[in-house]
Structures are given as C-alpha cells and as structure tokens.
Amino acid sequence: MSKKTKLQAPTGMHDILPEDQKYYKRIYDVVSDIADFYGFSKIDTPIVEDLELFSKGIGASTDVIKKEMYTLKTKGGDLLGLRPEWTTPIVRSYIQNGMQSLPQPLKLWYFGPCYRYERPQADRYRQFWQFGFEVFGEQSSVIDAQVIQIFYNILKELKLKDLMIEINSIGDSNCRPYYKKLLSNYLKSRESSLCVDCKRRIKENVLRILDCKEEKCQPIKTEAPQILDHLCEECHSHFKEVLEFLDEIEVPYTLNPYLVRGLDYYTKTVFEMFFESDNEVKGLPAGRRALAGGGRYDKLVKLIGGKDVPACGAAAGVERIISLMKAQGIEGAKDPEIQIFLAQLGGLAKRKSLSLLEDFRKSKIRVGESFGRDSLKAQLNRADKLGAKLTLILGQKEALDGVVIIRNMKTGNQETVKLDKAVSAVKAKLKK
Ligand SMILES: [Zn+2]
Numbered sequence: 454m455s456k457k458t459k460l461q462a463p464t465g466m467h468d469i470l471p472e473d474q475k476y477y478k479r480i481y482d483v484v485s486d487i488a489d490f491y492g493f494s495k496i497d498t499p500i501v502e503d504l505e506l507f508s509k510g511i512g513a514s515t516d517v518i519k520k521e522m523y524t525l526k527t528k529g530g531d532l533l534g535l536r537p538e539w540t541t542p543i544v545r546s547y548i549q550n551g552m553q554s555l556p557q558p559l560k561l562w563y564f565g566p567c568y569r570y571e572r573p574q575a576d577r578y579r580q581f582w583q584f585g586f587e588v589f590g591e592q593s594s595v596i597d598a599q600v601i602q603i604f605y606n607i608l609k610e611l612k613l614k615d616l617m618i619e620i621n622s623i624g625d626s627n628c629r630p631y632y633k634k635l636l637s638n639y640l641k642s643r644e645s646s647l648c649v650d651c652k653r654r655i656k657e658n659v660l661r662i663l664d665c666k667e668e669k670c671q672p673i674k675t676e677a678p679q680i681l682d683h684l685c686e687e688c689h690s691h692f693k694e695v696l697e698f699l700d701e702i703e704v705p706y707t708l709n710p711y712l713v714r715g716l717d718y719y720t721k722t723v724f725e726m727f728f729e730s731d732n733e734v735k736g737l738p739a740g741r742r743a744l745a746g747g748g749r750y751d752k753l754v755k756l757i758g759g760k761d762v763p764a765c766g767a768a769a770g771v772e773r774i775i776s777l778m779k780a781q782g783i784e785g786a787k788d789p790e791i792q793i794f795l796a797q798l799g800g801l802a803k804r805k806s807l808s809l810l811e812d813f814r815k816s817k818i819r820v821g822e823s824f825g826r827d828s829l830k831a832q833l834n835r836a837d838k839l840g841a842k843l844t845l846i847l848g849q850k851e852a853l854d855g856v857v858i859i860r861n862m863k864t865g866n867q868e869t870v871k872l873d874k875a876v877s878a879v880k881a882k883l884k885k
C-alpha cells in the first residue's frame with residue numbers, strides 16, 4: 454500500500470465516536486432495565502458461527518444468506534459467517550449449553566453488532582447494532598403479546614413519537630403449506646406481470662412476494678389470497694388471543710396481511726414496529742423505517758438439532774433508533790456532573806493534587822481537573838464551565854503549609870482548611 458493511501462473504515466461501517474456513545478448508552482440502559490424487570494438474562498455469542506448454522510436456520514434461499522452474509526474461511530479450513538442476526542446463534546447456544554433442561558420459559562436478551570453486506574444508505578450500515586429478546590419453551594399467546602409490549606415499552610421509554618405496530622400471522626406447518634400452494638397457483642397465473650425478483654420467488658420463497666416493494670407487483674398483491682383467511686383453527690385462535698392481549702394492555706396495532714418478514718423460521722405471529730413520515734424529518738428521508746420486528750419461531754430449535762421447543766422473540770436496530778432520536782430531538786445519556794473542581798499552581802501543588810484527587814475518588818465525589826493547565830484563571834474558567842459547585846485551590850504556599858482553599862463558585866466565599874480535612878469539609882459544604 455502506498456504511503457499516500459488514506460486508510461478509512463470499511464465501506465458501510467462506522468466508528469462510534471464519543472458524541473454518539475451517549476445514545477448507545479441511553480438505549481442500553483433502558484433495554485437492560487426493562488430486561489431486568491421482565492426477568493430476562495443477558496447472553497453474548499461469538500460474532501462468527503459455522504456457515505451451516507445460518508443457512509440451516511435462516512433459510513438457504515433468503516436474501517440474507519444468498520446476498521448479504523459476510524463469509525470467511527479460516528486457516529484451518531472452516532467456513533464461517535459473520536452473524537447477520539442473533540436468533541440462530543442464540544438457539545445454537547440454547548441447545549449446546551443444555552438450556553433445554555432448565556425450567557422454562559427461558560428468557561434471554563442481547564445487545565451487540567451484526568453484519569450484512571448491503572448497499573450502504575442513510576442509517577443502514579454493514580455493521581449495525583441490535584438488541585433483542587427471546588423466550589424459549591412457551592407455547593402461550595401471552596408471550597407473543599408480551600414480546601411486543603416489551604419493544605413498545607422500550608421505544609416509549611426512549612420518548613420516541615409517532616410509532617406504529619403492524620401484526621400478522623403467517624400460520625404454521627399445518628396451514629401454511631396449503632396457503633403457499635394457493636398463493637403460488639394464483640401468482641403463476643399472473644407470472645408475466647411480476648417483477649424479475651418475484652418471478653424467482655415463486656419457486657424459492659413465495660411468501661416474500663407479499664412484501665415486494667416493486668410498483669408492478671402491487672396490484673397483483675392486492676388481489677392475492679390472504680393468509681388470515683386460511684389459518685388452521687389453532688393458528689386462528691392463537692392470533693385472536695394475541696390481539697386480545699394487546700387490546701388489554703393498550704398496545705396499538707394494525708393488521709397487515711402482507712407482513713411476512715425476511716426470514717424463513719417464523720411461525721404464527723409476526724410483527725414490525727416502525728416510524729413513517731410523508732416528509733423529510735431533520736435529515737431522515739420520507740418513508741417507512743422499521744425500528745423493530747420479530748415473531749414466533751416454533752420450529753427453529755428443532756430445525757437446528759434441539760428438541761421441539763416453541764419460541765418467540767424480536768430484535769431492534771440501534772442505529773435506526775438513534776437517527777430517529779436525533780430527528781425527534783431526544784438526547785442521549787447525560788454525562789455525569791462534576792461536583793467540585795481541583796485547581797493547582799506549581800510543581801509541589803500539582804503533586805499534592807494527585808493524591809487529593811484519589812481521596813475524593815474513594816469518597817465517591819466527582820472531581821473535575823485540568824492538571825495540564827498552569828494558569829489559575831484558565832482553571833477557574835474551566836470549573837465554571839463544568840458547573841462545579843466548589844473549587845479547591847492548591848497553590849505553592851498552600852502546598853507548603855499543608856492547606857487548601859475551598860471556594861464557593863456561586864458566592865465567591867473562600868475558606869482555608871487543612872489538606873487532611875479537605876474531604877470532610879467538602880462533604881459538609883456539598884450537603885448544604
Ligand atoms: Zn415483485
């Protein structure tokens with residue numbers, strides 16, 4: 454590489470700079486509080502897994518596997534994939550670590566980066582962060598409603614406005630094969646009018662035609678048979694119960710018969726939470742932006758080699774949420790406020806300040822300092838800027854006498870105390 458080449462982050466990937474960390478922190482804090490409240494335990498998995506896990510779990514014909522997965526071959530010859538989502542790795546871990554034999558339901562949550570090789574665009578990155586919740590070993594529709602409620606609560610807690618929820622049922626192995634046949638028969642009769650991708654999807658992944666965004670496919674979709682009319686009795690009553698629970702806890706939703714989600718493993722309930730705007734909002738282009746989505750996946754654990762365990766979960770995109778927070782003027786986590794400022798003048802004072810700083814740290818008093826600066830005036834300005842209530846001034850003379858000046862920044866009153874009494878004197882003044 455020539456010396457002139459400017460090294461940059463890989464295309465579609467970004468650094469999370471200090472000014473953005475506070476958004477990640479705010480979201481993390483809200484998510485982990487809610488996870489604690491609802492009894493979820495945190496899990497982390499490696500960012501790479503056996504390629505086979507993903508193609509088995511997500512479905513070899515999905516866009517995620519065919520186009521978007523980052524793959525690599527290790528020196529030992531193993532084929533690995535960078536995780537494009539968390540659910541399949543968590544299912545793998547659930548099976549591998551014997552979590553099937555623990556008391557169920559087993560509830561897990563996560564927060565971390567995923568990778569997809571997509572065309573980079575506004576708030577769509579090739580490395581992006583997700584958080585999510587998974588519940589294993591519970592058949593009941595109450596869990597579907599609770600997962601939706603958790604995501605709704607998180608986005609509400611973050612103060613996001615104008616959120617919408619869409620929900621659908623895509624049936625199970627009882628009723629979906631029949632519906633898929635019905636749908637593909639219908640679509641084959643209109644095949645010539647479908648877009649190129651959809652022509653391929655008829656054979657590979659017929660349900661995905663329902664969420665095709667191409668203009669020419671829209672009229673065909675509208676006329677297509679709808680899954681809700683063809684659910685078996687069990688799927689039908691499960692879905693009805695989910696909606697009744699959501700009514701009960703006052704989570705607003707609309708039915709969207711075209712919502713199928715991109716991944717093969719879903720059964721019964723699927724949902725999506727999004728923000729939609731007709732106009733550009735502070736840098737966010739007009740249109741629909743999905744913030745979270747998920748559903749039930751009763752067959753996935755068995756598909757990956759575990760027992761027949763029902764499961765339900767969802768994930769949210771952290772960068773999408775952050776760009777909406779910014780567009781809606783919502784702030785990230787606040788920096789901790791400093792209480793006092795430590796100003797020093799001269800070599801001896803600087804040395805004594807270092808150990809004084811440690812005394813305050815042990816007493817859990819947050820101290821600001823700028824040891825690199827030597828001008829007292831500059832240090833007092835800094836103290837003002839940081840909003841310190843008190844400033845401790847340690848000059849050459851004070852250092853020699855073993856005392857320190859405590860200055861009240863509001864009134865300008867000053868008091869001189871012995872160095873070994875500084876912490877207790879500050880504590881007393883902060884209490885006032
Ligand atoms: Zn299409």
Ligand SMILES: [Zn+2]
Nearest residue numbers: 625628685688
């Ligand atoms: Zn069914």
